[in-house]
Amino acid sequence: MQASPEVIRSISGILRENDWRVTAFVRDAELVGLAPTATQPLGFAVDLGTTKIAAYLVDLESGAELASAGAPNPQIGYGEDVISRLNFVYRNPEGGATLAGKVHDTLNEVLGNLVVQAGVTRTQVVEACIVGNTAMTHLLLQLPVAQLAKAPYVAAINEALEVRAIALGLEMAPGATVYIPPCIGGFVGADHVAMILGCDLDQSPKIALGVDIGTNTEIALRVPGTQFMTSVSCASGPAFEGAHISEGMRAAAGAIEKVRITSQGLELTTINDEPPVGLCGSGIIDLVAELHRTGLINSRGRFQKASEAVRATENSLEFQLVNAQNSGTGREIVIRQEDINEIQLAKGAIHAGLEILLAITGTAPEAVEEVIIAGAFGSFLNVENAIAMGLFPDLPQAVYRQVGNAAAIGAKWILISKTARQRAQVIQKNTRYNELTTYPKFNRAFALGMLFPEKNETVQNR
Structure with a gap:
């Protein structure tokens, strides 16, 4: 049995402190450490x-x-x-x-x-x-x-x-x-391998997309009966995590996480029901979808000046969610035109990534049976609103499933299981990475992905 110098230096003291009765931690043929008896x-x-x-x-x-x-x-x-x-x-x-x-x-x-x-x-x-x-x-x-x-x-x-x-x-x-764990290439790394493993995408009997939304959004397509999965990476940025948004914040107490605009006014839900202090990612998606549904922004994401709810400032147009008296910070909470622009950049990257992935694999949108949404942000995403604002292209037959932080789930499996490590190796070898920026129509797909759909029937009919 082998042991590193660090382990060897610790042996004598631990043995004497525990009257020569200890638990040995062994990894393959290597002594990793000693601890008191029955230590887990x-x-x-x-x-x-x-x-x-x-x-x-x-x-x-x-x-x-x-x-x-x-x-x-x-x-x-x-x-x-x-x-x-x-x-x-x-x-x-x-x-x-x-x-x-x-x-x-x-x-x-x-x-x-x-x-x-x-x-x-x-x-x-x-x-x-x-x-x-x-x-x-x-x-x-x-x-x-x-x-x-x-x-x-x-x-x-x-x-x-x-x-x-x-x-x-x-x-x-x-x-x-x-x-x-192994990485696939480019910016599709070990977290993508872990995500695929953690949500069982590699074993899905359906034509399925795995979308891990984050600062870098990774997407994988699984088509049963084919040897390889195909992956792309989108530089979606941190807007969905609250960054680059005027009143954006992480998901914490007081963050506005749900928004609905009704004929009676705004309906807001905050985390822990605390006074509102800002907008987290799920709240941003809801708000933008609602602004579009009600016609306060057009398909290009521009505020409609004719609306009484939209006001002009010296440098921008904005929509007020909370006045200063009702906020938890003593200042009003608004969303500005530049905030909408940031969301459009993020959604454009993800929409284009999905659209191009289907195109390069010859997969018809109507053939997709399942979309697995992973990532901490994806756990709280209102899928109906995400579809309505065009975050995803039209996938008429797809069922959407939210699985939380699948990369973390995969990491825990890989931590405890040699079988999971072997499976991760197979996933890496059987996944082909495509660099989006080399695709000839990427810029056009990205620009079109920034637009909001002309119709929002899904949200209007809820």
């Missing part, structure tokens, strides 16, 4: 998003989730999108170490919060699985990124990787390992 081995599963980090503490024997926590990705201060971060690394000799260090510190802090929640110790955590898009895992591991920042956007390595937790600054068992 734990794992650390992480979905490393461009904007947010979601982390989970898992019992490796039962698979039970013991604790969960989240944090903003600290790299956001160096660029909200992945290209900005890659360029920062390219232009600064110490940029790679800086961005990696920020994430390492945050992951270690989040892990500390998890073990406190669960009432356990860090030395019980013997394995980690971290998933993220290709850029995020490259930055995490300080892999070369110059080739990833420009066409044809090639990863330094696509295969699964195992690294010592200590190399990433993670305070876990002395011999703990971090497993990074």
Whole structure:
């Protein structure tokens, strides 16, 4: 049996402290660590998003989730999108170490919060699985990124990787390992593999689309009877997470999460029924869909000046949701023309990605039987309103299913199961990535995707 120097240095003290009766944590033929008798081995599963980090503490024997926590990705201060971060690394000799260090510190802090929640110790955590898009895992591991920042956007390595937790600054068992699942290519990374696994898209008996909505939205198409799935990645940006929106915010207490415009006025629902303080992603989708349904914005996303509900300011047009007296911040909450424009950019990218994916695979829209919506934002999305505002192209036969953070679910499966790791390898090998920007009609599809449908019958008839 093998053991790292870090493990060897810990053995003598632990044995003596526990009267020579201990639990040994063994990974294959390697001793990972020692602990008091009957101590359970734990794992650390992480979905490393461009904007947010979601982390989970898992019992490796039962698979039970013991604790969960989240944090903003600290790299956001160096660029909200992945290209900005890659360029920062390219232009600064110490940029790679800086961005990696920020994430390492945050992951270690989040892990500390998890073990406190669960009432356990860090030395019980013997394995980690971290998933993220290709850029995020490259930055995490300080892999070369110059080739990833420009066409044809090639990863330094696509295969699964195992690294010592200590190399990433993670305070876990002395011999703990971090497993990074394989990536597919470009910006379709280990999180996409985990999403496909987590929602069983690779085993679906239906012609199905998997859409993981985030700052980078990844989409996969499964056609039963064919060997390969096909994937694309859309730079949808962080607008659906509240960024670049005047009163946008993350999903927290007081965030407006549901909106309906009636003949009696506005009906708003906030998280925890707190006084409104801003708009989170689901509320933004509802509001924009309602503004279009009621004719307050046209198909090009422009506010209609003739409406009494729309008012002009010095630099823009805007619609008031909450006056200053009724808000939780003491200031009014509005949505402005530039906010609508940001949503159009995000929806245009996703709409174009879906449309082009169907085109390059020769899949008719009416042939799609299921659309699986993944991601934390997708969990709270009003699908009816998303369809009405044209976030998705017309898929008349499709049934929509929301599955939550499927990438995190997949990460937890991969953490605890060798079979899941083998399945992830098969998913990676059997998925073909297509770069959208090389498609000749991408710009036209993107521009048309920014438009709102001329008819909103789905929302009007609810």
